[in-house]
Every structure is written in structure tokens, then in C-alpha cells.
Amino acid sequence: MPDENHNENDQELVRLAQEGDTAAFDRLVVKFSPKLYGLVYTMTSNREDTHDLLQDIFAKAYRSIKKFRGKSAFYTWLYSIATNMTLNHLRKRKRRQTSSLDNLDSGIQNDPAVIDITHQANPRHQTNVNELQKKLNEALQTLSDDHRAVVTMFDIQGLRHAEIGKILNVSEGTVRSRLYYAHKQLQVHLSEFIH
Amino acid sequence: MEEKHDQVSKLIALKNYEQPPEGYFDEFLSEFQNRREAEKSVPLASRATRWFSELGSTKWLAGAGLAGATACAAILIMLSSNPETDPINNSSNIRPTPVNHTPEPPKAPDEDPNNPSPQ
Numbered sequence: 001m002p003d004e005n006h007n008e009n010d011q012e013l014v015r016l017a018q019e020g021d022t023a024a025f026d027r028l029v030v031k032f033s034p035k036l037y038g039l040v041y042t043m044t045s046n047r048e049d050t051h052d053l054l055q056d057i058f059a060k061a062y063r064s065i066k067k068f069r070g071k072s073a074f075y076t077w078l079y080s081i082a083t084n085m086t087l088n089h090l091r092k093r094k095r096r097q098t099s100s101l102d103n104l105d106s107g108i109q110n111d112p113a114v115i116d117i118t119h120q121a122n123p124r125h126q127t128n129v130n131e132l133q134k135k136l137n138e139a140l141q142t143l144s145d146d147h148r149a150v151v152t153m154f155d156i157q158g159l160r161h162a163e164i165g166k167i168l169n170v171s172e173g174t175v176r177s178r179l180y181y182a183h184k185q186l187q188v189h190l191s192e193f194i195h
Numbered sequence: 196m197e198e199k200h201d202q203v204s205k206l207i208a209l210k211n212y213e214q215p216p217e218g219y220f221d222e223f224l225s226e227f228q229n230r231r232e233a234e235k236s237v238p239l240a241s242r243a244t245r246w247f248s249e250l251g252s253t254k255w256l257a258g259a260g261l262a263g264a265t266a267c268a269a270i271l272i273m274l275s276s277n278p279e280t281d282p283i284n285n286s287s288n289i290r291p292t293p294v295n296h297t298p299e300p301p302k303a304p305d306e307d308p309n310n311p312s313p314q
Contacts (some may be wrong), residue, residue: 022231029227033220042210051223058227058232122222136210155207183200186207 025065029058032075035157036082041154043086043145043154044093045137053089057082072166075104078161079167083149090145132193139189148183154179 012029012195016024036057041050061081068077151167153159154175161179165172187194 006300026224026228029224033223034214037220038211038217041213045216053263054223055227055230059230062231066258132206133206133213134210136206138205140210151207155204156210180200184202186203187199190203190206193206194199 002082011070014065014068014070014074017062018068025062028061028074028078032078033058035075037079038156039082039152040086042140042156043090043148045141049089049093053082053086057085059083067130076163080169083153083167087145087149115182123165133189135193139186142189143182143185145187146176150175150178151186 010028011026013028017028029160033054036054037050040053040057041047042055044050057078061078064081068074140151141150146168150164153164153167154161159167161172164175168175
């Protein structure tokens, strides 16, 4: 996650964007879109939804940038917008029940880190990355939206408990509790990869 | 137990490697820039509609407040445009009733007002 220097850069870009500098805002989009993509995609498991949501998130951030007072880091503010909009979207999707979830992502099969960890986890079998990806997605989808949000931000995005608490507007204790129960649930679904 | 939590964390962290195809974020930025330009020319009514739809669950509260404020404004406008019914600013209400000092002439005792006698 962004360190102190990054935050300083963000502050300057935000200040320029608040004065109407669209290029400065574009730099913020370039900087944060990959991270936010990961957040939203893990939450929705649907590429089209992720794309549309991400456009909406940055559009809303652009419209609201003048309201940002700098009480928190910019990325905390941006993550709050992203998380709230994604959770709202998921609630609406549950009511509609029409969206389909993507089965797999095709981009990571050959990643050495993935191959290594799947081999460590299950050395007796040939590495089956597709199966692992499918299981990961399925396991994450069994979590409630709130629990999945915490797992996504902590385990995938690398945010700290306190930061997640600020983003979700809950206490640090609530974050730890949600993470604990989510991990317990995930252990059951991923037992074949855990030794 | 702690070790198993760590293993779960490591497995879930593999999702980090899931990224969209190369060039996706360049196209994403272009689309965002086009959208931003397009939104600048969106009429005010459409922007208000979008703002309302983005309010989430509070939009019903905001809608009720807006309806109430509109009703109050309408009542005030009606009252101010009709001075006869304005209980506060209508000076006619406090105007003294004029006193008629001219005495009426006495009526003739046998005269029927419905059948006046021919002259």
C-alpha cells in the first residue's frame, strides 16, 4: 500500500485535481485502477461488472474530489467509495440474480509464484492451477459480502486492520473478528491445499 | 491454528496475480476520459437524476424532505399572492370599520316596500 512518499504525491495530485486539473486526476486513475480492479473483481467475480463499476467509481470520485478534505489518506477515501459502491452493487445483484460469475481468470496459470505454492500445498499431485483458481473463487463466493471485503483488502490488497476499519467504517476489532471467521470458513473450502 | 490461517492468507493472496489483459488499463483511461467529457455536456436535469440515484437508501428521506419543502414553499407563495387570506400582513384586517353617521330617513308606516303605491 502507498507509503508516506506516495501519500505526499497523492496529496499534490489531489490538490491539482481539486483545482480542475484533469491530467492530475488521470494520474490518480492510472495509479489506483489496478489495485481497485483487484478489489472489485475479487468482490464481484465478474469482469463486465468490474469494468462498469470501476468506471462509476472513478466518475464519482472525480465529481466529489472537491469534497475531499484530506482528513484521511486519499486511497482510504477512494477505497471507501469503491467498497460502498461494490457492496451496493452486490446487494442489487442478489435481488436480480441475473449476473453470472466468471469461472476462471486465464492470466495466472504460468505465474511461478502460483505454481510454486500449489506444488508446496499439494506435492503428490501435478500442479493444477486451474483447479486452485476455481476453488479459490468458489471459496471466496461462499463468504458474506462483508467478510469477503475484509479478506480481499487484508489478504489480497495488503491493507492493515486499522485501514480496513476506516474504509468500512467499523472498528479494528470488527475487522479482526470478520477476518478470523472468514479464514476459518475458507480453511474448510480449501482444505485440500492446506497441509 | 495460526499456521493454517497463514496458509489461507497465502492461498488467497494468489488472487493478486489475476489481472486483466495487457493494455486494458490504457483503454480504461481513454474510456474514462471520454465519459468525463461527455458528462460535461449533460443537462442539469440528468445530473440531478443521477445525483438522486446515487444517494442510495437516503434518497427516500431526501425525496420526502424535498416534497415537504416544495409543499411549504407552495403554501407560502399562495398566501403571499392572496392578501385577503394573509393573517399576518393583511392590513385590511386591522383597518377600523367605517362608521356611518348619516341617519336613515324614517319609513312611512303603511308603505309596503314590495308594492309601492302609484304616484
